[in-house]
Amino acid sequence: MNLFLRAKHWQLFILVFGVPFLLQIVMMLNMVAAINHNRDQAVFITCLKLFPLLMALFMVTLFGWQWSVATRLQKALPARLKMKLSRFKTFFIIPMVYLVLMMVGITWLFWHGWGFVGSPHLFLLFFTVIFPLHLFCVFSLFYCLYFIAKTLKTAELQRAVTFNDFAGEFFLIWFFPIGVWFVQPRINKIAADLANGDPVIKD
Numbered sequence: 001m002n003l004f005l006r007a008k009h010w011q012l013f014i015l016v017f018g019v020p021f022l023l024q025i026v027m028m029l030n031m032v033a034a035i036n037h038n039r040d041q042a043v044f045i046t047c048l049k050l051f052p053l054l055m056a057l058f059m060v061t062l063f064g065w066q067w068s069v070a071t072r073l074q075k076a077l078p079a080r081l082k083m084k085l086s087r088f089k090t091f092f093i094i095p096m097v098y099l100v101l102m103m104v105g106i107t108w109l110f111w112h113g114w115g116f117v118g119s120p121h122l123f124l125l126f127f128t129v130i131f132p133l134h135l136f137c138v139f140s141l142f143y144c145l146y147f148i149a150k151t152l153k154t155a156e157l158q159r160a161v162t163f164n165d166f167a168g169e170f171f172l173i174w175f176f177p178i179g180v181w182f183v184q185p186r187i188n189k190i191a192a193d194l195a196n197g198d199p200v201i202k203d
Contacts, residue, residue, distance in 0.1 A: 004068035005191035009184035015061040017177040023054045055103050062176065063096060069187060070148050076155035076190050083154075088147045091140040098137045145173050152183070155190050 004012075070088055077083070146163075153166035163170070172179025 002068065002072060002191065002195075004065040005072055005187055007065075007184070008188070009181045012061065012065060012180050012184060013177060016058060016065075016180070020054045020058050023057075027054075055099065059096065059099060063092070066144060066148055067092065070144070070151055072194075073151050073155045073187070073190060075194055077151070078158055081154055081160060083147065083151060088144065091143045091147075094140045095137045095144075098133065145170055149173055152187065152190075156186065 070092070071085060074082060074085065149166040149169035149172075150161060150163075152169050153161045157165070169183060172183050
C-alpha cells in the first residue's frame with residue numbers, strides 16, 4: 001500500500017481519470033458504430049466488456065489510495081492524536097461492497113436487457129431499498145473523505161485540528177482529479193519522512 005503514498009500525482013491522475021476517460025470514449029465510439037450498423041447486440045457486448053474494467057481500475061486505484069493515506073499516515077500522527085481506524089474501515093467497506101453489487105447488477109442488465117426497467121415492482125424496490133442504501137453509501141464516502149483530510153492535516157501540523165483547518169484538503173480530495181495535483185506531493189513528503197526515519201512527535 002505504500003506504493004500509493006509514493007506514487008506521483010500524474011500517475012494517480014492517469015489511473016483514476018485518464019485511462020477510464022479514454023475507455024469511455026472507446027466505449028462510446030463502439031456504441032455509435034454498432035448503432036449505425038444496426039447491430040444492437042454489439043452495444044451491450046461492448047458495454048459489458050469495458051464497463052467492469054473501467055470501474056475496477058477506478059475503484060482499485062482510488063480506494064487503494066484512500067486506504068493507504070488513512071491507515072499508513074497514522075504513523076505520522078502524535079500518539080495522543082491517533083484516530084479510530086475501526087470506524088473508518090467500516091464506512092470504507094460499505095461503498096466498496098455497494099459499488100461491486102452495482103457493477104454486478106448493471107452487468108446483469110446488459111445480459112437481460114432493459115425492458116423491465118419500467119416495472120412498478122422495480123420502481124418500488126428502488127425507493128424502498130436501493131435509494132436509502134445509496135444515500136447511506138454517499139454518507140460513508142463523505143465520512144471517509146473527512147477522515148483522510150483530517151489525517152493528512154494532523155500529520156502535517158502535528159496538533160489537533162478542526163474542520164476549518166482541513167476544509168481545503170477535504171474539497172481537494174473530494175474533487176480528486178484536480179486535488180490530487182496539490183495533495184499528493186504533500187503525501188509524498190510525509191511518506192518520504194517516514195521512510196527516512198525522521199522523528200515523529202509521540203506525545
